[in-house]
Amino acid sequence: MSIWAFSFAMSNSASDIKSAIFWRRISAIGWTSVYSLMLHFLILISNKKLNSKQTKLLGILHLPAIINMYIFSFSNKLAITQHNLIKIDLGWTSRSIGNGLDMFFRLYYISYILMSILVVWIWQRRIEDRQTAKRAKLIAYSLFASGALGTITDIVMTSLLNKPMPQLGPIFILLPAGSMYYAVRYFDIFKAKISKKEEIILTSEEKENIFKNISLGFYTASLLTFLSEYIPYIDEENAFKVALLKALIICSIGIIIRLIQNIKKENIKRNLTTIALILSVPICLFMFVEYGSVTVWAFTMILIAAATIFSKRILLVSITIVSIITQILIWIVHPEITLVVDKYDYILRIGMLVVAFFIGLSTNKMYVSKIKDNKNKVEFQKIVSDILFDFLDINQENFDWKINNLLKEIGEFFHVDRTYLFTINPDNDTMTYSNEWCNRGINKEVGTIEEIPLDVFPWWIEELETKGIVYIEDVDEMPKEAREEQEQLHRQEVKSLVSVPVMVNDKIKAFIGIDSVLENKIWSTENIEMLNIMANILSSGFMQIKADKEIEYMAYYDNLTGIPNRFLFKDRVENAISLAERNERLVSIMFIDLDNFKSVNDTMGHDGGDYLLKEVSDRLSKRIRKTDTVSRFGGDEFIILLNNIDNHNDISKIADNIMRVFSKPFIINGQEVFITASGGIATYPIDGEDSESLVKNADTAMYEAKDNGKNQYSLCTPDMKNEVEKNMKLSNDLYRALERNELSIHYQPQIDLNSKEITGLEALLRWKHPKYGMISPVVFIPLAEKNGLINSIGKWVLKTACRQNKKWQDMGLAHIKMAVNLSGIQFINENIADDIEKILKESKLDPKYLELEITENIAIKETDFVIKVLEKLKKIGVSIAIDDFGTEYSSLSRLKNLPIDRIKIDMEFIQGIKKSPKDQAITGVIINLAKSLGMNVLAEGVETAPQLDFLNQKMCDYVQGYYYYKPMTAEEVEEILKKLKESEKPSITEKVLKPQYS
Incomplete structure (x- = not known):
C-alpha cells in the first residue's frame, strides 16, 4: 500500500509522461499485489488451525497478482500500452483502454475483495464474543466500501465523464487498512479476547421506529425533490421524467429502509440498514452534482445526528466518512460553481428543515424517554439495594414492619x-x-x-x-x-x-x-x-x-412429639415466676415419668415406644389448661408448668385431672396398652424460687411416688428437700471418704447349723461420717453407684477383706470363707473377673476361701452375660452366692442354668416365720428348691430361738444373724477366732455362742 500510494503521488506530479509512466509502473507493484496479500492475511487470521501444507497452498492465491504485476509493471510493451495517461489540472490520471487485460485486472480485484468479505463474514459468525464479531464486521464493511467507491471513481466515473477525474484508489484502500488498525489497536481483535458487553441504549423496537421515521423522511424528500425539479422547469421537454426519476430513486431508498425493518434476524436487518443508509449519501448527492449539491448535502447532517444516539459507532462513522468522501468527489468534479438560489430552493430547504425537525423530535422523545427510564432504573436499583439491606436482619418480630416498608x-x-x-x-x-x-x-x-x-x-x-x-x-x-x-x-x-x-x-x-x-x-x-x-x-x-422457624423449632421443641423441650420450658417457667411474683400467685411444676416404659419398647419395639410418647404428649397437651405448658424433658419424662394457681387445693385438683390421662389404654398397632405414670409436684415459692430448683424438687417428689408404689403423684415436702440436701452433702463427702479413712469393714460370722462352727464371714462396709455418724449402706451404696465411685470402693473392700482373711490364716486361725458383696455396677464391669483374680494373687488368698455375693436382680437380668461372667469367676475358683433371694421374680429356668453355690434367704422371710405361715411356707420352699438344685442355703437375719428351731427342722445349712453374732470389727472377730483355737473342741462352745445383741 505504501508503494502504491507513494508511487501514485510521484506519478501524479511528474513533469512529463515518461516519468509519469515510470512511477505508474512502480505503483502497479503495490496495487496489483495488495488484494491477494489482504486475502491471504485474512485467511490466516480467521483460521488458525491451518497446517503447514495448507498454508503453502495459499501461495496459489498470488498467481493472478503476479500476472497483473507482470502486465502493468515488469513488461515494457504491455505496461506502456496499459497505462493510458492523460494530463488534467490536478496532475496525471489514467483512463482505461477497456481491453481484455484491463478486464482481467478488474475481475481479479473485485473477486478478491468479495472473497475477503466472505472470509471475514464467515469468521465473525464463528467468534463467540459478539463484540469481537462486530469489529470483524467493520472490516467487512470497509472492504465493501473501499471496493465500491474505488470502482465508482476509478472506473465508472473516469469512463463516463468527458473530463477524467483523478484516481482515488489509494485513498479508498485506506478504509480496510484503517478498520483493521482500529480493531487491533483498540480491541485486539485478532487475539479474540473477550471484551465487556456494551450497555444497550436502544431496544430493537426503538431502533426500528427511528429507521421508520428516516424512511418517512425519504418519502417526504422525494416529494419535495419532484416539486423542486419539475415546477421550475415545467416547460422543458424532459423536466417531468427527470424530476420523477430523482423522486423515485429517493423514495425507493425510503421503501428499502422500511422493508428491511421487517426482517426477523437482527444481524441481517442491522447490516442491510447500515448499507442502505451509507449508499444513500453518494446516490442523493450525486443526483444533484450539477448544482454542487448545494442544498441537498444537508440531509447527511440529519443522518449523522440520528446516528449519534446509537451505542454502536459503525453507522455514525460510516455515514461521516462516506459523506466526506462524496463531498471531496463533488469538489473535484465542480471545484467552483455559480448558482442562483430561487424560491424553490428556499422551499426545499424549509421542507428539509421540517423533515429534520420531525425526525429530531421523534429521536428526542426516545432520548428523553430513555433518560427517564435510566433515572427510574437508578432509583429502582437504590430502592432494591435499600430493601435488600433492610431484609438482612429480617426475623419473625420485625417481619410485618419490613413488609409494610x-x-x-x-x-x-x-x-x-x-x-x-x-x-x-x-x-x-x-x-x-x-x-x-x-x-x-x-x-x-x-x-x-x-x-x-x-x-x-x-x-x-x-x-x-x-x-x-x-x-x-x-x-x-x-x-x-x-x-x-x-x-x-x-x-x-x-x-x-x-x-x-x-x-x-x-x-x-x-x-x-x-x-x-x-x-x-x-x-x-x-x-x-x-x-x-x-x-x-x-x-x-x-x-x-x-x-429461623426451623432453627427455633429445633432449638425449643422436641423433634419427636412437637411439644416444647426443656429449654423453652425453662424460659416459660421463669416468665411465669416473674408474673406470679407480681400477682402473688402460685406456680407449680409437675414432673411425670412413665412406669415400666422399657417393657413397652421391649414388646412393641422402639417405633411403638415413640408412638406411645407422642400419644402421651398429645393427651397431656389436650388435658392441661391454656395457660399451662407441657414439655418433654427427655426419654419417657414429661414436665408440666401449672401456671396462675390461686391455692394449694387447686394444685391437687389439676394434678388429679392430669393423672386421669393414664386411666384409659393407649392403642399401639391395634393393641391396647395400659401404662401408668408417677408424678412429683414442686410449687413456687415454697419449694424453690427458680426453674432449676423447682424441677429438681419435682423430680425428687416423683421418685418418692415411685418408691411408694408408682401410679401416683407426690407433693414435695420439706423432709424430701432435706433428704435430697443431705444426700447431696453425703455424695460430695463420699469422694473423700477413702482418703480420710472414714470407710471400714465389719465382719459378721456365718454358722454351720450341723457343726455349730464358724464357717465363714461376710464383709460389711461401714461409713462413719464426721458429722452424721454411722451411715447405713442402704443410703451411701446407691450414692456411690450414682457417682461412679462404687468400682473403686468395691475394689478396696475386696482387697481389704482378702488381705484380712489371709492375715488370720497366716496367724494360724481358722481357714474360713470370706463373703463379699458385688454391686450391680461392679458386676457389669467387663474386667471384674480379671480384677478379682489380680486381688487374689496380690493378697495370696486361696480362691476357695472367697465367696462373691450377687443380688437376685443381677442374676435374673441379661442371662447370657451373667452366665459368662459367673463362669469366668468359677474358673478362678471362687464360690458364688445369690443374696436376698426371694425378693425378686426369679425364673427357675434361669436359676438352674446359673453356676451358683449358695442361696441366701432374705431376712424379710426369716423375721416373719413366727408371725406368718406364708413366710414359713416360702422359706421351706426356698430351702427345698436350693437342695434340689444342689445348692446350700444360708438364712440371714436370724435373731430368735424359734427362728433357729424352724430352720433346723427344715434342714437349713447355715445361718447368719444377731442370734449368734452382730457385725464386728476385725479386732473383735480376731479375738473370737483365737478363743475357738484355744478351746478343746473345734465346735463353738455355749459361751462363745452366746447371742450378741449389743
Missing part, C-alpha cells in the same frame, strides 16, 4: 394507590390479606377481609400458577370466569391491577399486588419485571423466616 416503597415508586400482600396457608387452603399500603385518600382493606378459601377465587389462583401473573388493565373487562374476583375488586373500587406470585421452594407462598383505584393504568413489561424483583426479595425474606 417494602409495600410503601413499591407504591411510591410505581405511583399507585394501593399495594398489598396476600399469604397462602397450605394447611387449610386459604389466603390471608396480611399487609397493605395505601396512598392518601384510599381506604384501607386490612382487617376488613378475613381468611378467604382458595376455591373462592379459582381464576386468580390459576392465573398465578399457569402464567405467573395476574394483569388487569380494566376490571370492567375481566373474563366471565373471573366473576367472583371482579365483584371483589368492584367492592374495593379497583380499576387496574398487577399481581405476581412470591415463590418459595417452587410453591406459591404469597402474592404481591399493586392497585390503581383512581384511574385505569397500563404497566409496562419493565414495571412487571421490577415487581417480580420485589417478589423475589420477598421470597428470600419468607425463606429466611422459614429457616
Whole structure:
C-alpha cells in the first residue's frame, strides 16, 4: 500500500509522461499485489488451525497478482500500452483502454475483495464474543466500501465523464487498512479476547421506529425533490421524467429502509440498514452534482445526528466518512460553481428543515424517554439495594414492619394507590390479606377481609400458577370466569391491577399486588419485571423466616412429639415466676415419668415406644389448661408448668385431672396398652424460687411416688428437700471418704447349723461420717453407684477383706470363707473377673476361701452375660452366692442354668416365720428348691430361738444373724477366732455362742 500510494503521488506530479509512466509502473507493484496479500492475511487470521501444507497452498492465491504485476509493471510493451495517461489540472490520471487485460485486472480485484468479505463474514459468525464479531464486521464493511467507491471513481466515473477525474484508489484502500488498525489497536481483535458487553441504549423496537421515521423522511424528500425539479422547469421537454426519476430513486431508498425493518434476524436487518443508509449519501448527492449539491448535502447532517444516539459507532462513522468522501468527489468534479438560489430552493430547504425537525423530535422523545427510564432504573436499583439491606436482619418480630416498608416503597415508586400482600396457608387452603399500603385518600382493606378459601377465587389462583401473573388493565373487562374476583375488586373500587406470585421452594407462598383505584393504568413489561424483583426479595425474606422457624423449632421443641423441650420450658417457667411474683400467685411444676416404659419398647419395639410418647404428649397437651405448658424433658419424662394457681387445693385438683390421662389404654398397632405414670409436684415459692430448683424438687417428689408404689403423684415436702440436701452433702463427702479413712469393714460370722462352727464371714462396709455418724449402706451404696465411685470402693473392700482373711490364716486361725458383696455396677464391669483374680494373687488368698455375693436382680437380668461372667469367676475358683433371694421374680429356668453355690434367704422371710405361715411356707420352699438344685442355703437375719428351731427342722445349712453374732470389727472377730483355737473342741462352745445383741 505504501508503494502504491507513494508511487501514485510521484506519478501524479511528474513533469512529463515518461516519468509519469515510470512511477505508474512502480505503483502497479503495490496495487496489483495488495488484494491477494489482504486475502491471504485474512485467511490466516480467521483460521488458525491451518497446517503447514495448507498454508503453502495459499501461495496459489498470488498467481493472478503476479500476472497483473507482470502486465502493468515488469513488461515494457504491455505496461506502456496499459497505462493510458492523460494530463488534467490536478496532475496525471489514467483512463482505461477497456481491453481484455484491463478486464482481467478488474475481475481479479473485485473477486478478491468479495472473497475477503466472505472470509471475514464467515469468521465473525464463528467468534463467540459478539463484540469481537462486530469489529470483524467493520472490516467487512470497509472492504465493501473501499471496493465500491474505488470502482465508482476509478472506473465508472473516469469512463463516463468527458473530463477524467483523478484516481482515488489509494485513498479508498485506506478504509480496510484503517478498520483493521482500529480493531487491533483498540480491541485486539485478532487475539479474540473477550471484551465487556456494551450497555444497550436502544431496544430493537426503538431502533426500528427511528429507521421508520428516516424512511418517512425519504418519502417526504422525494416529494419535495419532484416539486423542486419539475415546477421550475415545467416547460422543458424532459423536466417531468427527470424530476420523477430523482423522486423515485429517493423514495425507493425510503421503501428499502422500511422493508428491511421487517426482517426477523437482527444481524441481517442491522447490516442491510447500515448499507442502505451509507449508499444513500453518494446516490442523493450525486443526483444533484450539477448544482454542487448545494442544498441537498444537508440531509447527511440529519443522518449523522440520528446516528449519534446509537451505542454502536459503525453507522455514525460510516455515514461521516462516506459523506466526506462524496463531498471531496463533488469538489473535484465542480471545484467552483455559480448558482442562483430561487424560491424553490428556499422551499426545499424549509421542507428539509421540517423533515429534520420531525425526525429530531421523534429521536428526542426516545432520548428523553430513555433518560427517564435510566433515572427510574437508578432509583429502582437504590430502592432494591435499600430493601435488600433492610431484609438482612429480617426475623419473625420485625417481619410485618419490613413488609409494610417494602409495600410503601413499591407504591411510591410505581405511583399507585394501593399495594398489598396476600399469604397462602397450605394447611387449610386459604389466603390471608396480611399487609397493605395505601396512598392518601384510599381506604384501607386490612382487617376488613378475613381468611378467604382458595376455591373462592379459582381464576386468580390459576392465573398465578399457569402464567405467573395476574394483569388487569380494566376490571370492567375481566373474563366471565373471573366473576367472583371482579365483584371483589368492584367492592374495593379497583380499576387496574398487577399481581405476581412470591415463590418459595417452587410453591406459591404469597402474592404481591399493586392497585390503581383512581384511574385505569397500563404497566409496562419493565414495571412487571421490577415487581417480580420485589417478589423475589420477598421470597428470600419468607425463606429466611422459614429457616429461623426451623432453627427455633429445633432449638425449643422436641423433634419427636412437637411439644416444647426443656429449654423453652425453662424460659416459660421463669416468665411465669416473674408474673406470679407480681400477682402473688402460685406456680407449680409437675414432673411425670412413665412406669415400666422399657417393657413397652421391649414388646412393641422402639417405633411403638415413640408412638406411645407422642400419644402421651398429645393427651397431656389436650388435658392441661391454656395457660399451662407441657414439655418433654427427655426419654419417657414429661414436665408440666401449672401456671396462675390461686391455692394449694387447686394444685391437687389439676394434678388429679392430669393423672386421669393414664386411666384409659393407649392403642399401639391395634393393641391396647395400659401404662401408668408417677408424678412429683414442686410449687413456687415454697419449694424453690427458680426453674432449676423447682424441677429438681419435682423430680425428687416423683421418685418418692415411685418408691411408694408408682401410679401416683407426690407433693414435695420439706423432709424430701432435706433428704435430697443431705444426700447431696453425703455424695460430695463420699469422694473423700477413702482418703480420710472414714470407710471400714465389719465382719459378721456365718454358722454351720450341723457343726455349730464358724464357717465363714461376710464383709460389711461401714461409713462413719464426721458429722452424721454411722451411715447405713442402704443410703451411701446407691450414692456411690450414682457417682461412679462404687468400682473403686468395691475394689478396696475386696482387697481389704482378702488381705484380712489371709492375715488370720497366716496367724494360724481358722481357714474360713470370706463373703463379699458385688454391686450391680461392679458386676457389669467387663474386667471384674480379671480384677478379682489380680486381688487374689496380690493378697495370696486361696480362691476357695472367697465367696462373691450377687443380688437376685443381677442374676435374673441379661442371662447370657451373667452366665459368662459367673463362669469366668468359677474358673478362678471362687464360690458364688445369690443374696436376698426371694425378693425378686426369679425364673427357675434361669436359676438352674446359673453356676451358683449358695442361696441366701432374705431376712424379710426369716423375721416373719413366727408371725406368718406364708413366710414359713416360702422359706421351706426356698430351702427345698436350693437342695434340689444342689445348692446350700444360708438364712440371714436370724435373731430368735424359734427362728433357729424352724430352720433346723427344715434342714437349713447355715445361718447368719444377731442370734449368734452382730457385725464386728476385725479386732473383735480376731479375738473370737483365737478363743475357738484355744478351746478343746473345734465346735463353738455355749459361751462363745452366746447371742450378741449389743
